[in-house]
Amino acid sequence: MNQNSLIKQLTISAWNIHGLGDKSNDDFFLNSIKSDINILLETWKGECKEYNIPGFNTFSKIRKKKKKAKRHSGGILVYYKKIYSKGISHIQEGTNSQNRLWLKLDKNFFGLTYDLYLCAVYIPPVNSTHYENDYTQLEKEISTYSNKGQIALIGDFNSRTSSHPDFIENDDPDLFNIHSQNILPQNYDVDQFLKRRNNQDKILNAQGNNLLELCLSSRLRILNGRYIGDSLGYFTCFTPNGLSTVDYAIVSKSLLTSVIYFKTNEINYLSDHAQIEIFLKCNISEKQYLFPEDKWKTMKSYKWNDNSKNILIQTLSSENFINEIINFESKKYSENQNGIDQAASELDLILCNLTEKSCTLRHLQIAPINMTYAGVQGNTLNWLLAWQRYKNAQSNLIWRGGFRRDEESDQKI
Numbered sequence: 483m484n485q486n487s488l489i490k491q492l493t494i495s496a497w498n499i500h501g502l503g504d505k506s507n508d509d510f511f512l513n514s515i516k517s518d519i520n521i522l523l524e525t526w527k528g529e530c531k532e533y534n535i536p537g538f539n540t541f542s543k544i545r546k547k548k549k550k551a552k553r554h555s556g557g558i559l560v561y562y563k564k565i566y567s568k569g570i571s572h573i574q575e576g577t578n579s580q581n582r583l584w585l586k587l588d589k590n591f592f593g594l595t596y597d598l599y600l601c602a603v604y605i606p607p608v609n610s611t612h613y614e615n616d617y618t619q620l621e622k623e624i625s626t627y628s629n630k631g632q633i634a635l636i637g638d639f640n641s642r643t644s645s646h647p648d649f650i651e652n653d654d655p656d657l658f659n660i661h662s663q664n665i666l667p668q669n670y671d672v673d674q675f676l677k678r679r680n681n682q683d684k685i686l687n688a689q690g691n692n693l694l695e696l697c698l699s700s701r702l703r704i705l706n707g708r709y710i711g712d713s714l715g716y717f718t719c720f721t722p723n724g725l726s727t728v729d730y731a732i733v734s735k736s737l738l739t740s741v742i743y744f745k746t747n748e749i750n751y752l753s754d755h756a757q758i759e760i761f762l763k764c765n766i767s768e769k770q771y772l773f774p775e776d777k778w779k780t781m782k783s784y785k786w787n788d789n790s791k792n793i794l795i796q797t798l799s800s801e802n803f804i805n806e807i808i809n810f811e812s813k814k815y816s817e818n819q820n821g822i823d824q825a826a827s828e829l830d831l832i833l834c835n836l837t838e839k840s841c842t843l844r845h846l847q848i849a850p851i852n853m854t855y856a857g858v859q860g861n862t863l864n865w866l867l868a869w870q871r872y873k874n875a876q877s878n879l880i881w882r883g884g885f886r887r888d889e890e891s892d893q894k895i
Contacts, residue, residue, distance in 0.1 A: 498755035525557035593765025597631030641689035679707035681715035683727035711745025784841035
């Protein structure tokens with residue numbers, strides 16, 4: 483494993499969840515929150531502090547509830563992996579709108595050429611009381627951040643664009659030569675020809691025109707219908723009134739070379755919108771997230787001594803340890819991310835207790851990047867191997883407490 487670069491891919495998803503409700507307790511929902519950054523739109527919730535998922539931090543934005551309303555409307559909730567906390571920040575002053583939320587992805591943390599300004603977007607239908615002339619305001623925000631880095635927009639735009647171009651066709655600076663003088667500015671960025679987007683939705687509406695004009699003026703490009711995973715431009719919204727494509731991922735033209743692919747997931751019972759996902763190239767060094775500078779020195783490391791072998795055997799044979807293992811193996815965990823995290827945490831605690839009883843604590847003055855292997859991972863691996871060797875040696879013995887291990891069950895574990 484490359485010690486300097488572990489992660490080459492960053493995933494960002496968006497999903498109009500059509501009301502979060504108690505979906506956070508649904509196994510299918512939890513298994514769907516697997517991207518590095520997961521954006522949920524139309525949560526219809528106020529504060530979302532109770533919707534925690536192990537391994538993720540959150541940013542959120544709520545829409546003020548009207549006095550006579552029975553529930554909240556709108557709402558944006560972002561789940562992002564905790565290991566990326568140092569590289570992601572919420573730009574709270576990024577917009578005054580309740581329909582958008584801006585994030586900054588630090589170029590140094592993610593190994594990008596420029597900082598990435600990511601906007602979670604929900605644009606209401608034009609006949610909605612929550613419509614705020616969103617495209618005009620969004621264009622101003624993009625203008626601000628495009629001078630600082632690259633742009634990525636993702637979400638529900640309520641805009642139908644058919645297959646109309648999002649770039650200037652046949653753009654050629656020579657066309658603007660008048661009397662041997664080019665009237666275009668010297669720094670004019672000639673638009674590159676792109677393959678036409680595929681789109682199963684053949685309708686272009688007024689909001690779609692606004693979106694296409696935004697792409698042209700801001701040098702943004704739509705990913706739908708151009709990449710493996712969505713090569714046909716699949717529908718993203720399924721309602722009794724019909725099918726449409728209104729959920730998009732849109733990025734700066736200069737960011738296209740960093741896009742690995744884009745996909746539209748299958749529709750499911752949780753929402754009438756499909757989840758969409760971007761896969762971007764990145765280069766995240768493990769030192770950025772495994773060992774924060776203010777925490778790595780608190781890591782514990784243990785040394786095997788002359789008495790460790792005997793203490794380990796005694797501990798493994800003790801009634802308390804045997805009961806811990808029996809309880810762990812007999813306990814039923816949920817077959818989702820929460821269950822896996824809980825099982826891993828409890829097993830980790832058992833192994834740490836075993837280590838503390840049989841080894842000597844030592845303080846290593848080494849670089850944090852080396853501690854990854856010499857400290858935590860190495861010790862854990864050693865104890866797993868020692869535990870397996872001991873189990874193999876005891877496979878035909880009767881354990882105290884009346885519990886017997888046979889060869890077949892040992893081989894499966």
